[in-house]
Structures are given as C-alpha cells and as structure tokens.
Amino acid sequence: MEKTLEKTVSTKVFVFTLSLIVISSITLSFLKSSRSHLPIPSIPRISDKTCDVFKGKWVPYPQGPYYSNETCRLIVDQHNCMKFGRPDTEFMKWRWKPDECELPRFDAAQFLEVARGKSMAFVGDSVARNQMESLLCLLAHEAYPEDKSHNSKLWFYADYNFTLSALWSPFLVKSRAADINNNSSNGIFTLYLDQPDEEWSNKIEKFDYVIVSAGQWFFRPMLFYQNSRLIGCYNCNQNNITSISKYHAYRTAFRTAFETLISRNNYTGAIFLRTFSAAHYENGEWDKGGNCGRTRPFRSNESKLEDVNMEFYLIQVEELRKAKEKGKKRGLIFEVINSTEIMWLRPDGHPSHYGKFMKKNTTVNDCVHWCLPGPIDTLNQFLLYFINAV
Numbered sequence: 170m171e172k173t174l175e176k177t178v179s180t181k182v183f184v185f186t187l188s189l190i191v192i193s194s195i196t197l198s199f200l201k202s203s204r205s206h207l208p209i210p211s212i213p214r215i216s217d218k219t220c221d222v223f224k225g226k227w228v229p230y231p232q233g234p235y236y237s238n239e240t241c242r243l244i245v246d247q248h249n250c251m252k253f254g255r256p257d258t259e260f261m262k263w264r265w266k267p268d269e270c271e272l273p274r275f276d277a278a279q280f281l282e283v284a285r286g287k288s289m290a291f292v293g294d295s296v297a298r299n300q301m302e303s304l305l306c307l308l309a310h311e312a313y314p315e316d317k318s319h320n321s322k323l324w325f326y327a328d329y330n331f332t333l334s335a336l337w338s339p340f341l342v343k344s345r346a347a348d349i350n351n352n353s354s355n356g357i358f359t360l361y362l363d364q365p366d367e368e369w370s371n372k373i374e375k376f377d378y379v380i381v382s383a384g385q386w387f388f389r390p391m392l393f394y395q396n397s398r399l400i401g402c403y404n405c406n407q408n409n410i411t412s413i414s415k416y417h418a419y420r421t422a423f424r425t426a427f428e429t430l431i432s433r434n435n436y437t438g439a440i441f442l443r444t445f446s447a448a449h450y451e452n453g454e455w456d457k458g459g460n461c462g463r464t465r466p467f468r469s470n471e472s473k474l475e476d477v478n479m480e481f482y483l484i485q486v487e488e489l490r491k492a493k494e495k496g497k498k499r500g501l502i503f504e505v506i507n508s509t510e511i512m513w514l515r516p517d518g519h520p521s522h523y524g525k526f527m528k529k530n531t532t533v534n535d536c537v538h539w540c541l542p543g544p545i546d547t548l549n550q551f552l553l554y555f556i557n558a559v
C-alpha cells in the first residue's frame with residue numbers, strides 16, 4: 170500500500186475457531202412495513218470518479234449510530250455488545266470522512282428504491298453475515314423483511330420485491346472437513362482450489378449484486394487439491410505432504426470464485442469484493458488471552474497494516490484487478506469495497522467478551538466480528554454508494 174505509517178502496534182491474527190460456531194438462526198417474527206415511499210434524495214454519482222472515498226479518516230460523529238439494539242430487532246446476541254454490558258459508547262460515534270468529499274449517509278429509503286425488484290447475496294463467512302446483519306438493521310429504519318430462510322439465510326422485502334441473502338462459503342471454493350487419518354474432525358479442511366463451492370455457485374445466477382469476502386478460515390490447517398490431485402497442505406503436520414502457503418490458497422480461491430462468475434454467461438450482476446477484515450488481538454493470541462479492549466480508533470499514524478493482513482489485502486486486490494479486466498469484455502462489473510485499512514483503524518469495534526458467542530465458559534474474546542451498531546455499518550454506506558453508480 171502506498172500509504173506509509175509510522176508506529177506499529179504488534180497485533181497478530183490467528184486461527185479463529187469461534188467462527189465455526191454458526192450463528193444461530195433468528196427466531197423473531199417480523200412485521201411487514203407498510204410505509205409509503207418517500208421521494209429519493211439524489212446523491213452524487215461516482216461515474217465522474219473525482220474522489221477516492223477510501224482515502225480519508227475517522228472523525229467524531231456525536232449524533233451517533235443509525236440504530237440501536239432497541240430500534241433494530243435483528244441483532245443476534247453474538248454482535249449485541251450493548252445487551253451484554255459493553256460500558257463504553259464512543260465506538261458508535263465516528264464516521265468515515267473521505268479527504269476530498271463526503272461519503273453520503275446511509276439512506277434506507279434510497280437503498281430500497283435502488284434495490285427494488287433486485288436481489289443481493291453476501292458470499293463468505295461469518296463476517297459476511299455480520300455485514301448483512303448490519304444492512305438489515307440499517308434498512309430496518311424503513312422496512313423489515315420476511316425470513317424465507319431455507320438452507321441459506323434469505324430475507325424478502327415484499328414491498329420492494331427485494332431479496333437479501335447470505336450464502337455460507339468460508340473458503341469460496343469446494344471444501345469439507347477432513348482428516349487424512351481418521352474420520353473424526355480435528356479442524357483440518359480439504360479444499361478443492363480449482364472448484365467453486367456449490368453453496369454459492371449453483372445459486373448465484375439469479376443475484377443482481379454479489380458481495381464476496383473471505384479471510385479468517387484460511388488460517389486453519391488445510392489440505393489442497395487441484396486438478397483432482399492432492400498438491401500439498403498448510404499447517405497439517407504431515408511430513409510426507411508438500412507444504413503450501415495459505416497465500417497460495419487464498420489467491421487461488423479468489424481467482425476460482427471470480428473466474429466462475431466470469432465464465433457463467435448467464436451471470437450479469439455486479440460483483441463487489443469486500444476486502445479482508447483483519448482481527449485485532451493484542452497482548453496474546455486469540456486462544457491465549459488476547460483481547461481487543463480499545464475504546465477509540467487508531468489514528469492513521471498509530472498503527473499500520475502489515476504482515477498477513479497486508480498480504481491478504483494485496484492478493485485480493487490483485488485478483489480483483491485481473492477479474493475486472495476479463496469481466497469488462499463481457500460487460501461484467503467488478504468493484505472493490507476497499508475496507509481493510511479503514512477497518513484496521515477500528516480496534517474498538519469488536520465484541521471482545523461483550524457478545525454472547527459461546528454458550529460455555531470461555532476466556533476467548535471475539536476480536537474478529539463487529540458490534541452492531543458499529544464501524545461495520547460504514548461498509549454498507551460504501552455499498553450504497555457503489556450500487557447507486559452501477
């Protein structure tokens with residue numbers, strides 16, 4: 170990244186097994202909104218790209234968040250930090266200020282008008298779901314959806330004929346739990362790096378907008394297959410198998426995902442890469458007492474993106490750039506929600522131990538997911554900004 174920053178806070182990212190725990194389904198019942206549609210305020214189109222909205226800083230926003238755990242009924246306990254006693258509130262009172270323009274406020278009515286008659290899918294892991302949940306809360310200002318979940322999470326906004334879905338695919342490529350020596354799961358996953366995960370690839374053609382993201386699961390031990398052959402493994406403790414880096418897997422997984430979308434001639438939607446969301450463990454690894462107790466964002470000179478976080482980000486952006494070139498030939502739109510560095514500045518936004526993400530006693534803190542409301546809401550401000558332009 171071009172930006173040079175000074176002091177470094179050493180923070181490491183580790184395998185985060187908590188993400189294995191699938192978010193429990195939401196069982197509330199929902200009311201349909203019967204509000205009438207207000208005129209849509211216009212916001213600047215980005216076709217005349219004069220401003221880089223990702224270059225900027227977090228500035229105080231005393232007006233506070235768009236919603237609360239009382240006005241949005243869809244926050245799962247895992248992200249409901251206020252319900253579980255988080256004492257500070259300042260983390261909800263910042264907004265992203267691009268250096269050369271304003272990022273428009275999220276406008277639920279406008280979003281729903283743009284999305285009318287369309288469908289949107291978040292493809293990825295539990296952080297992708299976290300972002301979808303943030304969107305549900307932002308939209309709750311205007312409308313609540315019906316839960317039409319079957320195998321995957323699916324919400325339907327009847328008044329707008331808008332479908333919102335989360336397709337669970339933490340590796341993007343075909344995968345399964347695997348142990349080469351016995352059938353009981355020990356946390357090793359087998360990845361077929363050149364085959365898309367059918368969880369999303371079989372369903373994707375009907376979606377107008379696809380938001381692709383992935384990350385934390387690539388820190389696990391993995392076995393890799395390519396061309397139907399075992400080509401190696403990462404961190405698998407098998408002397409007789411070639412060691413392959415997680416970066417190769419990460420790059421290949423995104424390449425396979427993007428090429429799948431490009432090669433499906435019936436796919437005509439817009440694809441957004443939401444870049445890697447780094448974890449913020451400090452003073453220890455995730456399973457060794459590491460935590461994220463900050464209550465303020467970093468200033469841009471306080472901490473810089475580095476090591477694995479930087480590498481993951483660079484890999485994604487490179488693969489996106491290639492996909493964009495290829496996709497252009499048949500009119501496919503690829504955009505980047507370039508949020509890795511922006512979110513890196515928000516160590517204050519995670520549940521830590523204020524999120525009921527494990528039923529049993531644990532000393533594990535969640536510094537991967539994001540509190541709602543919280544900084545992750547900003548990602549959907551970017552999303553609206555871009556879907557307005559495509």
Ligand SMILES: *[C@@H]1O[C@H](CO)[C@@H](O)[C@H](O)[C@H]1NC(C)=O
Nearest residue numbers: 238239249250251252253254
């Ligand atoms: C919302 O948060 C408050 C603390 O700010 C808490 O007392 C309350 O139980 C929470 N409500 C819900 C519905 O989560």
Ligand SMILES: *[C@@H]1O[C@H](CO)[C@@H](O)[C@H](O)[C@H]1NC(C)=O
Nearest residue numbers: 285286287288329330331332
């Ligand atoms: C709702 O949207 C879908 C596309 O997502 C479209 O096929 C269908 O005709 C729409 N239905 C109505 C009633 O507008």
Ligand SMILES: *[C@@H]1O[C@H](CO)[C@@H](O)[C@H](O)[C@H]1NC(C)=O
Nearest residue numbers: 347348349350351352353354
């Ligand atoms: C694992 O399960 C498969 C089929 O379920 C079986 O054929 C195989 O023998 C099992 N392997 C071991 C090591 O138990």
Ligand SMILES: *[C@@H]1O[C@H](CO)[C@@H](O)[C@H](O)[C@H]1NC(C)=O
Nearest residue numbers: 348350351352353354355356
């Ligand atoms: C199978 O894997 C489990 C979990 O890692 C382990 O406890 C067990 O000893 C293994 N069994 C064999 C026969 O290797």
Ligand SMILES: *[C@@H]1O[C@H](CO)[C@@H](O)[C@H](O)[C@H]1NC(C)=O
Nearest residue numbers: 349350399407408409410411
């Ligand atoms: C590696 O060794 C283990 C046992 O030592 C064996 O079960 C496995 O099949 C071997 N894998 C390969 C790829 O040779």
Ligand SMILES: *[C@@H]1O[C@H](CO)[C@@H](O)[C@H](O)[C@H]1NC(C)=O
Nearest residue numbers: 371374375432433434435436
């Ligand atoms: C693509 O769309 C055409 C016409 O809409 C349809 O006949 C064809 O089966 C579709 N192909 C796939 C792979 O879904």
Ligand SMILES: *[C@@H]1O[C@H](CO)[C@@H](O)[C@H](O)[C@H]1NC(C)=O
Nearest residue numbers: 175176177468469470471472
């Ligand atoms: C970062 O910049 C601020 C002013 O923007 C300054 O007050 C602070 O001392 C700087 N911190 C470091 C670690 O350089």
Ligand SMILES: *[C@@H]1O[C@H](CO)[C@@H](O)[C@H](O)[C@H]1NC(C)=O
Nearest residue numbers: 170171172223486507510511
């Ligand atoms: C992403 O944003 C960072 C600043 O946060 C900037 O340095 C970088 O060039 C941007 N990359 C892209 C592809 O927009």
Ligand SMILES: *[C@@H]1O[C@H](CO)[C@@H](O)[C@H](O)[C@H]1NC(C)=O
Nearest residue numbers: 522527528529530531532533
């Ligand atoms: C949970 O933690 C409390 C306090 O640390 C301890 O007394 C209790 O035994 C723990 N329960 C379990 C099931 O580990």
